[in-house]
Amino acid sequence: MVSARVVIIGSGATGAAFAWRAATSGLDVTCLERGRWALPESTPSVSSDWEVRRITDRSPNPNVRRSAADYPILDDTSVIKPATFNGVGGSTVLWSAHAPRFRPSDFKVESLDGVGSDWPINYWDLAPYYELNDRIVGVSGRSGDPGNPPRTPRQTPPVPLGDAGTRVGAALNRLGWHWWPTDGQLLTESYDGRPACNGCGPCEMGCFTGARASADITYWPKALDAGAQLITGAAVTRINTGPDGLATSVTWCDESGDEHLTEADVIVMAGNGIGTPRLLLASANPSHPTGLANSSHQVGKNLMLHPIAGVTGVWDDRVEGWSGNDAFCLLTQHFYETDESRGFARGYEIQLTRSQGPLLSALGGFGMDISWGENHHERFEQLFGHSATLAVTCEDLPDARNFIELDASATDAFGVPAARMHYSVEENADRMLDHGIASATELLREAGAREISTTRVLPGAGFHLMGTARMGSDPATSVVDSHCRTHDVPNLLIVDGSVFASAAAVNPTPTMQAIALRAADQLVDSLA
């Protein structure tokens, strides 16, 4: 049995997974979380003003939500706005649970396509950890997709396609495009003490029943049972280092503002692609004048978000888009890999999302033209329940114009400067968006939609936060090694989406969690 004091900063998807794996291996684990437990029974989906709360105090955008636990993220320099949550479970509390995996090529973008940078690990290194993660969180889906490497049978069957899904699936068959029922961290049958989804719709407001996975109900009960300690209301303000340059402790403030110091042998950052670089940069000291682990000057750089287009189809008859989980049921990866004839490198996936509730539909949903005034209700009746949206998720490449930096013009309650997001859609992704919108439009027409509208870049889709402390073999160009150890401070690990060397064109959470589980095992091995 190994022994070490491990402090994890952040209790979200990756912090929770790491905590469970490390505690199970006998390490002395303490996790510091600046938010609190978000109890499922407090989910607004049981109240009549649920949709209002989706755009106010339960908004995924911390600058709208303004929770006491949130830190400021200045976003007027970003075309995509942040979507994060601070609380036990992190942003998985407010996510839609779409859980596709990276493909093997996603780890080799430089050697295969001459763009971005390769990871020092590959798909096969992570595959066992994808499986382990699936077993812990419970995944609905169907194995056998020939568009991806094999995987084990899913824990529960896939979510139902519903009316629009059946139409789009049939259209994909006629077009001869790849498609498959999507993996999701959402149960369609009871599993591990959690119930099946009842299809209420807005997963990203929080799950009342617990059918949708979030780290607070999947990993944390197991981690606590294994002996991990979780301190909530603990906002870390800096990571401290000793004379040898190693990390020694973290300074944090409780909700009263009282300062605490927790010493550790190993410190693990799991704060997300904005919070992690923010804290590393804010922890600069004379030994690390540009910020911790930043001799490469890559901390905060290479921000990748996935520009996502929304292409909405409207059918003459009702497709009851409010039935079922709202974010996914099928996807096509027909345009996922590079085809030089398309004029861009890499590719995109298209997933079918269902429609929104009455309020958001009345406000236009994903780009629908619904005016106020005399014709408002007539138009509402034409649209509500008659639409579904294809989300075109484009691979982002690292770009020097996209980064996170500190901005002292605003601070959190404890004096730590705000993070500022700089993000614009880079040229390759811009061309990809054109192609993806055209493909989605063709698909919706084939599926019988009579009216199609497009939102070129969904402005609120800043939920995939990647690349700001990237993994690599060369300390001059990367922040962490293949074990998630920072090159500069070997007892400081980063296990969240910051370490992504490439973004792929899929939701990152399963890959993040697999990386965190693998990093925990490698830490244990290194201590043995």
Added chain:
Amino acid sequence: MNAALNSFVAGLLPGSDIWPSGLEIVFDVELPTATIEMRQAWEEVSTWILPPTTEPVELQQALQRYQASDSATFDQGMLMAYGCYYSHPRVLAVIEQRCGYSARPPQPLGHPVTDRVQVHPISALNDVRWRLDGTAQAEQIQQIQRSQPAHIWTEEEISTWPTL
């Protein structure tokens, strides 16, 4: 009641013989979670110079001018008005009658998909399509996937992949 807010709400949601007008609904509702921006917009709209509801054409034109000249306030004010309107039981009852959407919150009953499809009608997928990454594992695993498409993989098998 503030005359400008009255006109604003009436202009946005005039109602019909089926749908209640905004004036019948919006001022009955409190939105305790409304954001600062929504509340500030509501205050700002209350200072606008708007024709009375008895002049609908002029009112629409005035609102269009405000929407063009101060879209941020207009949009936030609309969020407030629509937020009140579309969470009111009377409006939800009309939606249920006209659109089939149950007039209740999503939980605890949910909105289950009724045609619960377990066998998806996939027909366009007969060949393995993922791209090789230059590793030996990819070659080996794809070969098995092609030759034994019905093979059921286990965690134990997959745990050997890193060292294949």
